Amino acid sequence: MSIEASAGFGQAMQVRRSPGEIPLFIAVLIFSLIIWALLLAGSLGLILIYVILIAVFLFCAQLVYIVHLRGNAVLAGPDQFPQIYDRVAELSRKAGLRTVPRTYLLQADGALNALATKLFRGQYVVLYTDLLEACGTDTVARDMIIGHEIGHLRSGHLNWFILTAPGRFMPFLGTAYSRACEYTCDRWGAALCGDEAGARRGLLVLAGGRALTRDINVEAYIRQQQDLDTGWMTIARWLSNYPPLSARVDALTAPYGSIHRSARGPLRAVAIMLTIVALTVAVPYGIVQALPHIPALTGLVAGSGILPVTPEADTQPADLDGLITACREGDMQACDDLYYAAPVDSDEEEFGNSCGGRVPDNTQLCANMDF
Structure with missing residues (x-):
């Protein structure tokens, strides 16, 4: 698929979100509001105390992390890694951010990653140094990574976290929304770097590192999704906050289109989950129905108060x-x-x-x- 982006003269770039992001966000918001309303009604408002305590804890944890960044990571600026700072500033301007995010370079013991975060209204982009080294001289791949993180800030993915927390942490629902956000930010990265092939390389760096990225067969890598086309693998994907890299590369790959699209895995996953639900209901019910017919357990269960004991009819009444x-x-x-x-x-x-x-x-x- 091609990335749809537009920008008029002097205007910020606009990138279309992934198809499922807005509907999923609405579902997350509605679910969260319902949960908060039920908790408030059921606790007579006392839940607000716990919400405040959790918010204070999260704020302190975020504050500690920001202190760690400011005190230990390297702040990019006009006089410190200016080539990286200039790219962040340029891409931020294209994306329409009002200010340039504070950009830190952080050593993370070989991890290939980057992230966006915020504290109050301050925005931060963190680039792991090993990932920058893996990009090497491939500035387009590096722009893809920077653009992806700017996409999180531009799309507001870090906003309203406490309000939407119940939905975000809900399995299947929250994880689906998170994956949709990742696809949206990949679109931002591809649009900001301006090169579809370079955008793919930015993702492939995360898979193969610096040494192997240029030798990866993109079409074969995308076909690896077939290995995930089983019931259990599909369930695991639905429970993950991040799409598989092979699927993300597929979403950015116009020359090949969507090579692997199969309904077999989702159908099997739904069948497995329905079976689990059915067994969860049927097995306890069957046990309850069978216990009275097991003489060795009837007295034990009756003594525990789980089941009443029906007196057995005396087939030979005494004289x-x-x-x-x-x-x-x-x-x-x-x-x-x-x-x-x-x-x-x-x-x-x-x-x-x-x-x-x-x-x-x-x-x-x-x-x-x-x-």
Whole structure:
């Protein structure tokens, strides 16, 4: 696909967002507002205390990070790495940013990455030095990386974080929005660097590093998406905040178009998730239904209060009258049998209990007991 960008004379460049970003942001916002409303109503407003505490914690964490940048990273400026500062300033002007973001070069133990962040109204772009080294003399690839981070600032992706936090952290929904933002910023990077092939190289540097980037077969790399076209891999992609690099390169690749587009992985992923939901409901229900039919567990479960025990029908009812007669005549075994055979809390049970425990000289008492 080609990147659609426009800018009139003296006007800021406009780049069309990725197709799903705005609908997903609306969904994230609505979901977040519903969650906040439910929390406020359910806690009678006490949730605001926790929100304030979380906001203070996040602010302190961000403040510590900014202090780390200002004290340890290298600030690019007119007198410090001016070639990088000039590119950031030029690309920021093209994008329509009101001020040039403070740009820091940070050593990160070999990590190939860059990021955009902010504190209050201050905007920051952080470029990892190993990524700049991997770009080498390829200034177009470097511009793609810088432009991608400027795209985050220009698109407002860092705004309203606390308000939209419930939706952003919601699996599938928040991650889908994050991936859409990445595609949008890739469009910004490609538009600002002005070279589609160079934009692809900027992404390929993240995959192959400096030594291998120019030797990567772009078409073959894009085809690697086929390895992700399974149910479980698709679910993992949906749970990821970042699209696979092969998919991002694919989205920027006009000569090849979209080589790999398959519905097999998503269909399998949906089938897996529906199966998991069905099993989550069916297995506990089946266990509850089966427990009463397992004699060894019936008493245990009933004693725990999980299930009521239905008394089993006595298929061979005892001859209570015969046991009563024998018990009256002094047969202690008949009295014991009567006690166990009679219904619970019945007069027959009481008679069997009283006479079964008698001593030889109270036969007349049992014989005269009426019920």
